[in-house]
Amino acid sequence: MKKNIDTEEAMIRWDSFAESYAANHSDQGDAHKEVLLNPTLFSLMGTVEHKKVLDAGCGEGYFSRLLAKSDAIVTAVDYSQKMIELAKHRTPDEFSIKYYQGNCEDLHFLVDSRFDIIVSNMVMQDLENVEKAFREMYRLLVDGGTFVFSILHPCFVTPESGWVKDDYGNKLHWKVDQYFYEGVYEQRFGDEEKVLLFHRTLTTYINTLLTIGFRLEKITEPKPTQAMLKKYPSFEEDFRCADFVVFKLKK
Numbered sequence: 001m002k003k004n005i006d007t008e009e010a011m012i013r014w015d016s017f018a019e020s021y022a023a024n025h026s027d028q029g030d031a032h033k034e035v036l037l038n039p040t041l042f043s044l045m046g047t048v049e050h051k052k053v054l055d056a057g058c059g060e061g062y063f064s065r066l067l068a069k070s071d072a073i074v075t076a077v078d079y080s081q082k083m084i085e086l087a088k089h090r091t092p093d094e095f096s097i098k099y100y101q102g103n104c105e106d107l108h109f110l111v112d113s114r115f116d117i118i119v120s121n122m123v124m125q126d127l128e129n130v131e132k133a134f135r136e137m138y139r140l141l142v143d144g145g146t147f148v149f150s151i152l153h154p155c156f157v158t159p160e161s162g163w164v165k166d167d168y169g170n171k172l173h174w175k176v177d178q179y180f181y182e183g184v185y186e187q188r189f190g191d192e193e194k195v196l197l198f199h200r201t202l203t204t205y206i207n208t209l210l211t212i213g214f215r216l217e218k219i220t221e222p223k224p225t226q227a228m229l230k231k232y233p234s235f236e237e238d239f240r241c242a243d244f245v246v247f248k249l250k251k
């Protein structure tokens with residue numbers, strides 16, 4: 001396992017992966033986002049109408065567009081220049097989303113206390129210095145503002161996790177190893193591309209947030225609804241093990 005690879009290296013990979021990542025995203029994102037993450041994030045954010053919302057790590061921008069459709073006033077940042085180009089290209093003019101290329105670990109070009117809500121969907125496990133990023137989120141929120149973010153569930157998705165299968169390919173159980181390892185690892189997306197992820201324990205995430213001054217209001221481990229299972233029966237396996245955890249915090 002390689003070490004000392006920082007956010008800049010991770011970003012080179014996101015830039016080269018951006019086109020195929022975007023090709024896999026429609027107006028609801030991908031299936032995991034449609035089934036598990038979008039309903040959870042919207043439910044935790046509460047009403048977004050006329051609220052100033054930052055989408056931190058917006059990727060190709062599908063979630064920013066959902067927010068704009070719900071009448072939020074949306075600013076979106078991503079460190080990948082390529083992702084920002086794709087997001088702008090995919091956004092109709094009437095949405096007036098402000099897109100910026102920027103590193104969530106240092107968003108100095110955005111003034112303090114600027115947002116009512118910050119949402120970050122599957123980004124905080126992709127950057128090297130999560131404490132710096134959380135401090136930026138805290139700085140950018142108004143007092144009483146809400147920070148909602150989703151990550152791969154760090155208790156189940158680790159550098160050495162995956163299904164153990166029998167000789168016929170049946171999934172016997174989910175294996176977890178290297179939970180206490182904190183640092184970079186590679187994860188394969190599709191056939192070829194590998195992105196860099198930064199594993200850290202649940203303790204590290206929660207204690208870092210509390211030290212900065214956030215108040216933890218709710219945690220959700222999303223499960224599919226019956227309606228979503230009818231549309232995507234393969235999500236039945238999400239009752240065996242959680243893919244994601246979503247946090248709601250208050251400044």
Ligand SMILES: C[S@@+](CC[C@H](N)C(=O)[O-])C[C@H]1O[C@@H](n2cnc3c(N)ncnc32)[C@H](O)[C@@H]1O
Pocket residue numbers: 007010014015029056057058059060061062063077078079080083102103104105120121122123126127128
């Ligand atoms: C898994 S994708 C999620 C994108 C989007 N939120 C979504 O749900 O489709 C992770 C995104 O985080 C961005 N990213 C990674 N590190 C970042 C950083 N330090 N600052 C800003 N964006 C970052 C990547 O460029 C990529 O677009």
